[in-house]
Amino acid sequence: MAAPDSPGAPPAAAPQQPAPPTPPFVRELDTLVRARYPLIYLVSWEEARVDAILRDLAEQHGKALYAWSVTKGLRRLGDRRGREQQEGGKDPVEALAAVEKLSEPSLVVLKDFHPFLNDPTVVRAVRELGQALKSTFTTVMILSPTLHIPPELEKEISVLDVPMPSVRELLQLLKEIVTVVREGKKAVVDLSKEDAERLIQAARGLTLTEAENAFAKAIAFDGRLDKDDVALVLDEKRQVIRKSGLLEYQPAEEQLGNVGGLSELKRWLSRRGAAFGEPARRFGLPEPKGLLLLGVQGCGKSLTAKAIASQWRLPLLRLDMGRIFSGLVGSSEENLRRAIRVAEGVAPVVLWIDEIEKGLSGVASSGTSDGGVTARIFGALLTWLQEKTAPVFVVATANRIEAIPPELLRKGRFDEIFFIDLPAAAERRDIFGIHLGRRGRKPEQFDLEKLAALSAGFSGAEVEQAVVSALYDAFAEKVDLAQTHVERAVQETVPLATTMREEVERVREWARTRTRPASSAAAEAVPRPIATRFG
Numbered sequence: 001m002a003a004p005d006s007p008g009a010p011p012a013a014a015p016q017q018p019a020p021p022t023p024p025f026v027r028e029l030d031t032l033v034r035a036r037y038p039l040i041y042l043v044s045w046e047e048a049r050v051d052a053i054l055r056d057l058a059e060q061h062g063k064a065l066y067a068w069s070v071t072k073g074l075r076r077l078g079d080r081r082g083r084e085q086q087e088g089g090k091d092p093v094e095a096l097a098a099v100e101k102l103s104e105p106s107l108v109v110l111k112d113f114h115p116f117l118n119d120p121t122v123v124r125a126v127r128e129l130g131q132a133l134k135s136t137f138t139t140v141m142i143l144s145p146t147l148h149i150p151p152e153l154e155k156e157i158s159v160l161d162v163p164m165p166s167v168r169e170l171l172q173l174l175k176e177i178v179t180v181v182r183e184g185k186k187a188v189v190d191l192s193k194e195d196a197e198r199l200i201q202a203a204r205g206l207t208l209t210e211a212e213n214a215f216a217k218a219i220a221f222d223g224r225l226d227k228d229d230v231a232l233v234l235d236e237k238r239q240v241i242r243k244s245g246l247l248e249y250q251p252a253e254e255q256l257g258n259v260g261g262l263s264e265l266k267r268w269l270s271r272r273g274a275a276f277g278e279p280a281r282r283f284g285l286p287e288p289k290g291l292l293l294l295g296v297q298g299c300g301k302s303l304t305a306k307a308i309a310s311q312w313r314l315p316l317l318r319l320d321m322g323r324i325f326s327g328l329v330g331s332s333e334e335n336l337r338r339a340i341r342v343a344e345g346v347a348p349v350v351l352w353i354d355e356i357e358k359g360l361s362g363v364a365s366s367g368t369s370d371g372g373v374t375a376r377i378f379g380a381l382l383t384w385l386q387e388k389t390a391p392v393f394v395v396a397t398a399n400r401i402e403a404i405p406p407e408l409l410r411k412g413r414f415d416e417i418f419f420i421d422l423p424a425a426a427e428r429r430d431i432f433g434i435h436l437g438r439r440g441r442k443p444e445q446f447d448l449e450k451l452a453a454l455s456a457g458f459s460g461a462e463v464e465q466a467v468v469s470a471l472y473d474a475f476a477e478k479v480d481l482a483q484t485h486v487e488r489a490v491q492e493t494v495p496l497a498t499t500m501r502e503e504v505e506r507v508r509e510w511a512r513t514r515t516r517p518a519s520s521a522a523a524e525a526v527p528r529p530i531a532t533r534f535g
């Protein structure tokens with residue numbers, strides 16, 4: 001932690017043992033306080049946790065700590081055992097005036113102050129306070145779960161997102177819980193070091209209160225805290241994340257072996273798998289950023305996103321871009337910030353941004369049509385993609401090339417941009433084999449070459465559909481699935497690429513100069529409708 005900057009700061013005590021490293025967020029906050037930033041906006045749901053951080057910070061800097069809330073007014077908080085002292089009223093403008101008069105260097109936290117920022121008088125008072133505090137050692141922090149800054153204050157306030165609790169904080173919480181449980185002798189704790197690590201890993205992405213609730217629930221369930229509770233905590237986390245309405249945990253049930261073709265993409269992935277973690281960092285490798293998968297509908301983009309997560313044994317979070325913009329759950333900008341914070345809290349993780357082009361299509365015209373919201377969100381997303389340091393591997397998928405803003409394709413956003421084309425004949429053969437195999441049939445009993453030849457222009461999804469409809473036919477005929485059923489199903493299918501031939505050719509042309517092919521096998525030209533139906 002930094003040296004105290006204000007008069008009356010206590011001399012730093014000689015440490016008994018090496019202090020644990022300061023989390024980057026606390027370091028940043030510390031820097032702003034030392035740099036005498038008058039107004040800071042802290043975005044967090046976790047009041048108790050932020051209170052503890054600020055208490056430490058105030059102590060380190062030899063400053064007094066004040067808190068204001070509309071219910072309790074402005075109070076000077078004592079040290080951990082000290083008494084609180086009332087200083088000012090509940091009225092926000094009066095409280096700000098009281099802050100200005102504080103004679104000692106202080107940290108002042110205003111809790112849930114954001115609704116008052118809709119009042120022009122309060123906005124003015126905050127602005128004047130900011131000016132007045134510039135020559136003092138006092139910093140005011142607005143602590144709120146949502147970010148709401150009126151334009152008048154945008155240049156006056158620095159914003160810090162409080163990240164989700166670190167492994168160290170969760171470990172500390174778990175230790176405290178274990179101590180209480182052991183002392184109370186009401187439950188049994190049976191955790192090895194590895195079990196505890198897995199339990200903490202499972203709780204990553206939860207707030208401290210949510211994690212505490214999850215651990216408490218696990219104990220209440222059977223009077224034990226043991227390795228079996230990892231699943232319970234994970235389940236709790238799934239529910240908490242789903243409640244946000246933006247992110248969703250996806251089960252890790254697809255393997256790369258279930259993806260036919262895409263040899264280049266698979267080769268790329270096999271080389272990056274080990275690039276998470278410390279040995280790779282020590283070797284000098286950067287954290288893998290992510291992939292943009294563009295391509296024809298139904299050719300395995302989503303399937304690949306799922307398979308990457310299971311291949312690398314990482315959790316998979318799916319972010320719905322549509323919901324970010326839908327207005328159903330909070331403001332769009334707030335939504336993106338929240339989703340990013342949760343994903344970073346769960347990291348290492350694969351974050352699948354499905355249909356990234358959804359909602360971004362109007363970026364260029366956004367200034368006029370929606371007050372610039374789309375453009376701002378897009379900007380925030382790009383900055384995050386470019387600068388993120390947390391191990392969040394982004395797999396963004398998109399179908400509609402015309403809706404993709406060119407900035408997204410620039411270097412530095414993703415490690416690679418792959419184009420997933422319609423599968424070539426050899427790939428269709430593999431995909432037929434995969435889907436027959438997944439439905440309990442022996443691929444070698446089918447003439448896969450012939451099926452591949454008959455299905456030119458099919459997407460992977462259409463190959464799968466042909467197998468499924470052949471199964472229906474066989475089932476109706478009360479016989480087992482035979483080659484003829486599949487051939488018939490193929491011949492009865494008019495692939496989407498045929499009906500949208502020009503569109504597919506246009507996408508291919510576009511992709512040729514901007515992306516890397518996901519497959520080394522060149523797909524054939526899409527057959528014309530007449531050839532497929534009667535050829």
Ligand SMILES: Nc1ncnc2c1ncn2[C@@H]1O[C@H](COP(=O)(O)OP(=O)(O)OP(=O)(O)O)[C@@H](O)[C@H]1O
Binds near residue numbers: 295398399431464
């Ligand atoms: N290369 C492939 N190998 C095996 N199965 C495939 C392949 N491509 C597609 N499929 C099958 O088709 C289904 C749908 O594909 P998927 O959803 O991954 O396509 P997509 O490219 O994401 O399509 P969309 O753009 O419509 O979301 C998959 O669940 C899978 O069963």
